[in-house]
Amino acid sequence: MTTAHWLFGDQLGPHFLSPGEDGPDRDVPVVIIEARSVFRRRRFHRAKAHLVLSAMRHRAAELGGRVRYVRSETYREGLREAVGDDTVTVHQPTSHAVLRLVESLGTVTVLPARGFLVPRPAFSAWADARGGRPLRQEDFYRWVRREHELLMDADAPAGGRWNLDHDNREPPPRGERTLGAPAPYRPREDDIDERVRHDLDRWEREGTVRFVGRDGPRRFPASRREALAALRRFTEHRLAGFGPHEDAMLAADPVMSHSLLSSSLNLGLLHPLECVERAERAWRAGQAPLNSVEGFVRQIAGWREYVWQLYWHFGDDYRDSNALRHDAPLPDWFLELDADAVTARCLATALAQVRDTGWTHHIPRLMLLGSYALQRGWDPRAVTDWFHRCFVDGYDWVMLPNVVGMSQYADGGRMTTKPYTSGGSYVNRMSDLCKGCAYRPTERSGDRACPYTTGYWAFLHRHRRRLAGNHRTAQAVRGLDRLADLDELLGRNTELGDAPP
Structure with a gap:
């Protein structure tokens, strides 16, 4: 009997089934499992759930009678329904958790990863x-x-x-x-998208799955x-x-x-x-x-x-990195993508883009959303989870280094040479987002103080000892001593608290 090959929902291109070294034969049977437990465990963006399920079902339609498409509660149950006790192959999954799962099953042979340039x-x-x-x-x-x-x-x-x-x-x-x-x-939706949307609506009505964000027409x-x-x-x-x-x-x-x-x-x-x-x-x-x-x-x-x-x-322990000892919880307005509650125009704009589409480009991610989280001292593990859930292109392997290492500097510099954060002047220089905002990018204190400018200096002050020893941040830290309004600035930063800026 020919060994079947298991495709995960992020392994949908032809290169995951093409012949070659350590790969499956071209005509092997294929298993695709739609496990609802994935959506129960995390509150994903509705547009992301739609995209992933639509892509999986489109791939199944392309493969026709060659595929066994199983809808189940868990991957374990789905694999048992698809092949019983028979063995299957799979290319290396893209997360530590799923790799542990397939290795624990005993009937799965893990092939080398595909979809990347470097083995x-x-x-x-x-x-x-x-x-x-x-x-x-x-x-x-x-x-x-x-x-x-x-x-x-x-x-x-x-x-x-x-x-x-x-x-x-x-x-x-x-x-x-x-x-x-x-x-x-821009793609055009089809009957598969209609059925996906129907299923997601039903899951929400049943109360078994909850989403965040809006599900407009599929954009990707x-x-x-x-x-x-x-x-x-x-x-x-x-x-x-x-x-x-x-x-x-x-x-x-x-x-x-x-x-x-x-x-x-x-x-x-x-x-x-x-x-x-x-x-x-x-x-x-x-x-x-x-x-x-x-x-x-x-x-x-x-x-x-x-x-x-x-x-x-x-390794998997990297997700627990927290060199800056940030442990503040994410506030509800951020978790709910409540852009309408936010006064700061730049942050409100980025949050609305995530709410409406599940996507922003890399600078709003790093210098608006991530920078604000860093300045406020939010728990980097929770921030990583938020990015994973709320972005259509977010997966564990994507967001763990990007957020823990790049955005939140939680690894203390293993990945990057400095924290990536700034005051409002950077936002003003690189965007039109400060125009018409209630805050002023150059003001550090007072009612019109930009939350990013205040937050930037408060962040440097909070981590002065560590950042003074970094050649890329030492000059900025020395600038703290020239701020005549430092105490007022820190007080204004404290006033902001977890309220939307």
């Missing part, structure tokens, strides 16, 4: 060769570029520089409400065909304008020139290599400038790969 053993060898030096993203990114010959001219980086970040940090065009980029690809691809169309739309019409303003924010234009491909990559509908190679072809054909293409390649071949590898390299 885990290759990363381990690279890390060992560092000889104890920090595992910095820039070094890793250059190694990946060399290994995969991405944006290379012989042994040198294309254009003579590895890093074009300097060209990609422009503020948004002043006086413009939008960037004016061509519209992104749920099939390989849709994902390829989205990739083609981006590379042909939007990639050229991506780079310069990739760190900028506009209230009326949350998407700007971003690719919106992260959910497709993380569902396994796209392979990272096809994304970066298509972008490089656009540059070599003169269809997109190098700084835009390098910025896109860096996000996928650099950052995404780096986060995946660190998730496994640091």
Whole structure:
């Protein structure tokens, strides 16, 4: 009897079934399990639940009679219903918890991970060769570029520089409400989406599952065909304008020139290599400038790969990192995505984007949502869970390093060299979000003090001893001694408490 192959809901592309080294045969039977316990354990964003279930059911429809699609309470029960006591294969799941589960079943053979550029053993060898030096993203990114010959001219980086970040940090065009980029690809819902929405409505009525956020029309691809169309739309019409303003924010234009491909990559509908190679072809054909293409390649071949590898390299205990000893609970207004309760225009805008779509680009995530949590001293484990649940592209492997290491600096610098937080002046420089706000980005104290400006200095004061010894934050810490209104500032910060700013 042919051994069946189990596909998880983030392993939906053809590369999880293609033949090759350590892979399943092309025509093996396939098992897909829709386990409701996943949605009982966490209060996911409604749009995320819709996207994942729609993608799983679309994949099952593509596979036809080859697939056994089981709806069950748990994965364990579903696998028993699908194959009984027979053995199955599965490519390495993307979380520590699910890997432990499949290894405990006794009937599952775990194959190497797919959907990434760098095999885990290759990363381990690279890390060992560092000889104890920090595992910095820039070094890793250059190694990946060399290994995969991405944006290379012989042994040198294309254009003579590895890093074009300097060209990609422009503020948004002043006086413009939008960037004016061509519209992104938008899928059309079908009968599968209608049935998914019906099931989610029923689960909520029964009280068995609760969601957060709104479920509007599906915005992200749920099939390989849709994902390829989205990739083609981006590379042909939007990639050229991506780079310069990739760190900028506009209230009326949350998407700007971003690719919106992260959910497709993380569902396994796209392979990272096809994304970066298509972008490089656009540059070599003169269809997109190098700084835009390098910025896109860096996000996928650099950052995404780096986060995946660190998730496994640091181990499951990494989620308990809390070097700053932050333990404040997340307030209800944040948990409920209650953007209407928030006065600060930048935070209200970002929270509303999450509420309505389950997505924002990386700067609102890091410098608005994550920065506010860091300044307020919220529990990093709870912050990680919030990002995991509320973003359509959020998975354990994605959010654990991004939030614990990058956003909350809870690992004390294992992943990044400094905490990523700022006062309102940064937000004002990189967005139009301070315009019309009740607060003033330059004011630290008083009724019009910007919560981010107050929070920034209060954060530096609270962690003065640690941050004074960091060469990237020492100068800012010294600035505390020049603040004549420090006591008033700290009092204003305390007044804010857990109330929406």
